[in-house]
Amino acid sequence: MSTTRRLLIAVLALGAAACATAGKGAADPFRQAEHGLPAATDLPDGPERAAYAAAHTHESKGDAASGEAARTEWAQAAQGYAALAEKPAVAVWHVPLRHHAAELLVRAQRWDKASEVAAGLAGDPAANDASKAVAARLAATAALGAASAQVKAGQLEKLDLGLSGPRKERPLPAGWKRVVDAADAYLARAGADPEVRKPPAERRPGPSPAELALAAAEVLYAHGDPGGARKRFEAVLDRWPSDVEVLEQAIPLYLATFLVRGDREGHDAAVDRLRERVAQEASKASGPRKDAFAKVGDGLSRARAGARFGGAEKLLADGKAAEAAKAFEAVASEPGMGDPVNALHNGAVAWDRAGEPAKAAKVRERILKEYPGAPLAAEDALSLAAYRSRSGDHLGAGRLYEDFLARWTASPNRCLALRNAASELDLAGRAAEAAARYAAFGRDEACAKAAPDVAARALVRAGRLFEAQAKDAYDRATGVPGVTDPEAKGMVSEARRRLRRL
Numbered sequence: 330m331s332t333t334r335r336l337l338i339a340v341l342a343l344g345a346a347a348c349a350t351a352g353k354g355a356a357d358p359f360r361q362a363e364h365g366l367p368a369a370t371d372l373p374d375g376p377e378r379a380a381y382a383a384a385h386t387h388e389s390k391g392d393a394a395s396g397e398a399a400r401t402e403w404a405q406a407a408q409g410y411a412a413l414a415e416k417p418a419v420a421v422w423h424v425p426l427r428h429h430a431a432e433l434l435v436r437a438q439r440w441d442k443a444s445e446v447a448a449g450l451a452g453d454p455a456a457n458d459a460s461k462a463v464a465a466r467l468a469a470t471a472a473l474g475a476a477s478a479q480v481k482a483g484q485l486e487k488l489d490l491g492l493s494g495p496r497k498e499r500p501l502p503a504g505w506k507r508v509v510d511a512a513d514a515y516l517a518r519a520g521a522d523p524e525v526r527k528p529p530a531e532r533r534p535g536p537s538p539a540e541l542a543l544a545a546a547e548v549l550y551a552h553g554d555p556g557g558a559r560k561r562f563e564a565v566l567d568r569w570p571s572d573v574e575v576l577e578q579a580i581p582l583y584l585a586t587f588l589v590r591g592d593r594e595g596h597d598a599a600v601d602r603l604r605e606r607v608a609q610e611a612s613k614a615s616g617p618r619k620d621a622f623a624k625v626g627d628g629l630s631r632a633r634a635g636a637r638f639g640g641a642e643k644l645l646a647d648g649k650a651a652e653a654a655k656a657f658e659a660v661a662s663e664p665g666m667g668d669p670v671n672a673l674h675n676g677a678v679a680w681d682r683a684g685e686p687a688k689a690a691k692v693r694e695r696i697l698k699e700y701p702g703a704p705l706a707a708e709d710a711l712s713l714a715a716y717r718s719r720s721g722d723h724l725g726a727g728r729l730y731e732d733f734l735a736r737w738t739a740s741p742n743r744c745l746a747l748r749n750a751a752s753e754l755d756l757a758g759r760a761a762e763a764a765a766r767y768a769a770f771g772r773d774e775a776c777a778k779a780a781p782d783v784a785a786r787a788l789v790r791a792g793r794l795f796e797a798q799a800k801d802a803y804d805r806a807t808g809v810p811g812v813t814d815p816e817a818k819g820m821v822s823e824a825r826r827r828l829r830r831l
Contacts, residue, residue, distance in 0.1 A: 362428035362460040384409030400437040407433035431467045440475035462522035465515035472511035476504040488551040492585040498553035505548045512545040539575045555586035573621040600633040630665025654679035670703040727753035744776035767791035
C-alpha cells in the first residue's frame with residue numbers, strides 16, 4: 330500500500346478525538362490550539378454562548394451519526410465555530426476555535442474549506458508557532474484528502490509508483506502540486522507541532538510528519554522527477570532513521586530513483602550505506618523492533634542481489650557473455666539472492682554463449698550437486714548430458730539421461746531422455762542396457778505417438794541388439810567343453826539350431 334493511500338485512511342480515521350482542554354494560565358493573552366476549546370462559562374452569556382452551544386450540538390450529532398449524515402453535521406459545527414471565532418467578545422479564544430473548525434472540516438471531508446480555514450490560522454498573527462504548525466498539518470492533510478477525492482472521481486490521475494522502467498518528467502497537476510506545497514509548508518514548521526513530541530500511541534489520529542514527507546516524495550517520483558524525489562527520500566531517511574515503518578516505506582522507492590535512471594553503481598552504493606545504517610539501528614533495538622530492523626536489512630540484501638542480477642543480464646544482452654557469466658556466478662553467492670539456482674543457470678547459459686562449454690558444464694554439475702531438487706535442475710541435467718555426449722563421454726551422458734528418467738518421471742522431456750539414453754548407451758557399447766531403453770521407447774505409447782518413425786527405428790535397433798546378444802550367447806554355449814548333463818546337452822543342441830536361423 331502506498332504512503333498516500335495509507336495517509337488517506339489516516340485522514341478518514343481522524344475521528345472523534347476532540348481537543349482536550351488544557352491549562353489556561355499562559356502569559357499569552359490569546360489561547361492557542363493546544364489549550365483546547367473553552368468551557369461554555371469562558372464565553373460571554375448571550376449570543377456567543379448560544380452559538381457555541383449550537384455548534385456543540387451539531388458536533389455531537391455528527392459523532393453519533395455515520396457517513397454523509399455525520400459529515401454534514403460536522404461541517405455545520407465547523408461553520409459555527411469559525412463564525413464564533415470572528416466575534417470580538419471571544420477574541421481570546423479565536424485560535425482554538427479556528428483550529429477545531431479546521432479539524433472538523435477535515436473529518437467532514439470538506440477539503441477546500443478545511444484548507445481555507447487552516448491556512449487562515451497558519452497566517453494568524455495571534456497564533457504561536459505551535460498553533461501555526463498544527464494548522465499547517467491540517468492544511469497538508471486537507472490537500473491530500475482533496476487529491477485522493479479527485480483521484481476517486483476520475484479528475485486526477487492515480488500515482489504510479491512502479492519500481493522500474495524509465496519515467497518521463499511531467500508537470501505536476503494542480504491537485505498533486507498542492508499536496509507537495511502543503512507538505513513542505515508543514516515540514517518547515519513540524520518541529521513546533523505538539524503532536525510530534527508525544528509518544529506515537531498518544532498522538533491524535535492523522536498523518537505524521539514522516540508520512541506527509543513521503544507523500545510529497547511519491548508525487549515527484551510518480552511524475553518523472555527521480556532526482557527531486559531522491560532528495561526528499563534521503564531527507565526522510567536522515568530525519569527518521571529509527572522509525573522502522575518509515576524505512577520500510579521509503580527505501581524501495583528511494584532505491585528505485587537510481588534504477589529508473591540506470592544508475593546501478595549509485596544504487597549499490599546506496600544499498601551499502603543503508604545496510605550499515607540499519608545494522609546500527611538494529612544493534613540499539615530489542616524485541617520486535619530488532620526483528621523489524623532485521624527484516625529491513627534482509628530486504629536491502631535482496632535489493633542488492635536483485636540489482637546485481639539485473640546488471641549481469643545487461644552484460645549478457647550487450648554481448649559480454651564471459652563477463653555476464655562471472656557476474657551471475659558471483660550474484661549466486663549474495664546473501665540476499667533468494668534463488669541462487671536461477672543465477673547459476675543463467676551463468677551456465679552465458680558460458681555457453683561465450684564459447685566456454687567446459688565452464689558451463691562445471692556450473693551445471695554444481696547445480697545438480699547442491700540444488701538437486703530445483704526446478705531448473707532438470708533442464709541443466711539435459712544440457713550437461715548433451716555436453717558429455719559432444720565430448721565423447723557417451724557412458725557418462727547415458728548415465729545422466731538414466732538419472733534424469735529416474736528423478737523427473739513426469740517431465741515433458743521424458744521421451745527425449747529415453748531416446749538419448751538408448752543412443753548414448755549404444756555408442757558406449759552397453760548393448761543390453763541400450764536395447765532395453767530402445768525397446769522402452771518404442772513400446773511407450775506417448776513417445777511412439779509423438780515420433781512414430783523414431784519409435785520404429787528404436788524397436789528395430791533393440792531387436793538387432795537383442796539378436797546380437799543372443800548369437801553371442803548361443804555361440805558361447807556351443808563351445809562350452811565337458812557338458813554331460815542330458816538337459817544341458819539338449820539346450821546346447823537348441824542353441825545350434827537357433828544359430829543357424831540367425
